Amino acid sequence: MPALDTIPLIPREHLFGNPTRAQGQISPDGKWLSWLAPHNDVLNIWLAPRDNPDDARAMTSATDRPIRQHMWSPDGTSLLYIQDKAGDENFLLYRVDVVSGEETTLTPFEDTRVQIVGSSETIKNAILVGLNNRDPQWHDVHRLNLTTGELELIYENNAFAGFMADDTLTLRMAMAQNDAGGTDYFRFDGNSVEEEPFETTAMEDSMTTSPAGYTVDGSVLYWLDGRGRNTAALYAQDTATGERTLIAEDDKADISGTLRDQKTGEVLGYTVTYLRREFTALDAGIGASFDFLDGKLEGDFGISSRTEADDTWIIWNDPLTAPAKTYIYDRKAGTLDPFYVARPELEGAPLQPMHGIEIKSRDGLTLPSFLTLAAGSDPDGNGKPDAPGPMVLLVHGGPWARDEYGFNSQHQMLANRGYHVLSVNFRGSTGFGKDFINAGNKQWGLAMHDDLIDAVEWAIEEGIAARDKVAIMGGSYGGYATLAGLTFTPEVFACGVDVVGPSNLETLLSTIPPYWAPMVKIFHERMGNPETEEGLALLKAASPLYKADQIIKPLLIAQGANDPRVKQAESDQIVGAMKDAGIPVTYVLYPDEGHGFAKPDNSLAFFAITENFLAETLHGRAEPLGDVLEPSTAEIVEGKSHVKGLGG
Structure with missing residues (x-):
């Protein structure tokens, strides 16, 4: 692809290093601006007066793990953020006083994961939080005084997966998974939960139906609801009579979010995302x-x-x-x-447009997908390359999640290196109605994988991908899909990159975090129940581990040692099986990461290894490794010789 040679190489650092600023917010009273930005090379919270943005100061001093999420307290006197340790996902809640800069740990517990249960428009100095410090499986609800840090137990929980409160910070609803794999919704009667649910869903509706919150006066409960229909519509339910009113619906995609009046809680507009995000104002x-x-x-x-x-x-x-x-x-x-x-360093960079497309599966489903063409391959801008070229099939995680249109750092890096990039919303992906989700039930490694293969065939037939130069890559479920691709369909892919992907679905389900246990029925219904002979056979048949000897193409595996969702054993198992079979593999382990890589140094190291790994097989270009691994914690456990620059 000669035109590629004339296009500047975008440095990895510009795509995956620290942003200059991120997550900008404004205080409730409008007097302060806050954002995340590097402080001593680690993302921290910064603050500046609205009327003098240049008078900025760092409010936190994280030195190891970046702060990735922050928010304002309702009264605007403090900044709040959550942080875990080395990727263990035991997130604690911290408060930073705006005036004094004093930092307080609001949930000072070990092995505890905080949940925000409720906040209020009228009660400014308190929120409701869920804490699983008593029992890791269940979150007890506490009222947290944000000024004093006092925690008051509101409800000891031994049965429910979640709660919803109204504006008075009074618990109004509890949710529990039912035997069918759906959800039962129970009202609170004072401090106790009613015995019978006032609403319930079957398993088929469990991912398209959920309450969306109360109005401030508590008279209306909004629902995103797929019951009795395919896509989730927006309803308003009168809490006194139970009467429901349809507000909005879309035939192709679920209502994905609402914009609410902050004083009344009434819906002012809603969002639908099919190929593109569309907002409708009410x-x-x-x-x-x-x-x-x-x-x-x-x-x-x-x-x-x-x-x-x-x-x-x-x-x-x-x-x-x-x-x-x-x-x-x-x-x-x-x-x-x-x-x-x-990322001002990307100003003027040769970033490539993304195309929203629809691909048909072999059984007639429409797969909403996104394609970014290799830099220089489409000079007339018609969305088709001049000639077929190498392609990376980039598979999203979840699998109950989705790909969306927009700037994507991975798409941009790969396209800049000379690869077309295709991301497919395969069956089981969310956002496109319950029929699309439920078409993926018990289809791991089966029809879900067929959708990915059908997308590859589409790209080949359309003259986009060269048949012998297609890689598969992804994280979490996308990592599983990579392993499935190289074991179940080894002839399709030239190589694969698996990030924190499960290799053995039986051990995956037996090692889920304890706070997922109240929802385990849905995994059994959608994947296979290991407690039944039929379900266990299904899980084993869909597990790449048992077909590791079928791998004939280069494979790169990356894993966080502290991952609570996909344990390190998932990667260790298949690496061990490949070694036993004499099959080469490159295995990179991060001792201070979890389900993905939070630290930019580790992320940069991973993408450096990845682009040089892909260049060996697909013959795209790559920025040399240089000394990118030195500041990272990456441990090359196996297969240094398979990546240019790593050595033997």
Whole structure:
């Protein structure tokens, strides 16, 4: 592909290193701006006055693991964030006082995972949290005073997977999985839960039906509901009478989110995402604001933070072929001011457009998919390359999740290196209605995998992919799909990259985190029940471990040692089986990571190894490894010789 030689190589650091800024927010009173940015090379929380953004100071001092999520306390006096240890997903809640800078651990417990159960528009100094420090399987509900740090037990839980509260921080609902694999919803009567559920779902509706919260006065409960239909629609339920009113629906995709009035809790608009994200306003003022923004911004946008008065919004903007930008939108003044560019080093970089496409499966399902063509391969911009070339099938995790349209660092790196990149929403993916999800039930390694193979065949027939130069790559379920691809269909793929992917579905289900136990029935119904002879046989047949001797193509495996979802044993098992069979494999282990790689140094090391691994087989280009591994904790357990630059 000669044109590729004339296109600059985008440095890995620009795509996967620390962003300059991220996750911009505004305080409830509109006086402060906050964001994440490097402090001593680690992402921390920063703060600046709204009227003087340059007067910024770091509010936290994380030195090892980056802070990846932060929020404002309802009263605006403090910043909150959650953090785990080395990827163990035992997230604790921390508070930083805006004035003094004093930091407090609000949930000072070991081996505990905090959940936010409820917050309030009228009670500003408290929230409800769930803590599993008494029993790792169950989250007890506590009222947390954000000022004093006092925790008051509200409900000791020995039965329920989740809760919902109203604006008074009173528990109104408890959820439990039923024997069918669906969900039962119970009302609270004072401090106790009623014996009979007031709403229930079957297994088929469990992933498209959920309560979406109460209005502030508690008179209306919103639902995203797929019962009696395919796609999830938005309903309002009168809490006194139980009467339900349909607000919005879409034939192709679920209603995926709502925008609420912060004073009343009423729905002002909703989002539907099929191939592209579409917002529909139900309020004239909101509609006018979105029309204004649509006229000012290129690409997709949305609200990431709002003041209590709703007069100022922080707007994210994905221009798609330029780095993400964030703006401050003053609704009263009608001004849109730049806040920051997330990765300014990507300004002017040769970023490639993404194409939303529909692919037909062999049994007639429509698979919403996303294609990014290799840099330089489509000079006339018609969405088709001039000639077939190497392709990476990039498979999403979950599997009960989805791929979406927009800037994607992995797509951009791979396309810049000379590969077409295809991401497929295979059956079992969420967002496209319950029929699409349920078509994946008990289809791991079967029809779910067939969808991926059908997408590859589509790309070959369309003149996009060269048949002998297709790689498969992904994390979590995508890692499983990689292993399945190289074991079940070894002739299809030239190589594979598996990140934290399970190799043995039986051991995967036997080692789930304890706080997932209340929901284990859904795994049995959708994957196979290891407690039955038929289910166990299904799980074993779908486990790549037992077909490891079928692997004939190069394989790269990356694993976090502290992963609570897909244990290190999942990677160890298949690496061991391949070694026993005399099959080469490259295995990279990160001792301080979990289900994916949070530290930029580790992420950079992984993608450096990956692009050089792919270059060996697919013959794309790669930025040399250089000294990228030195600051990372990556341990090359097996197969250094299979990656250019790693050595023997």
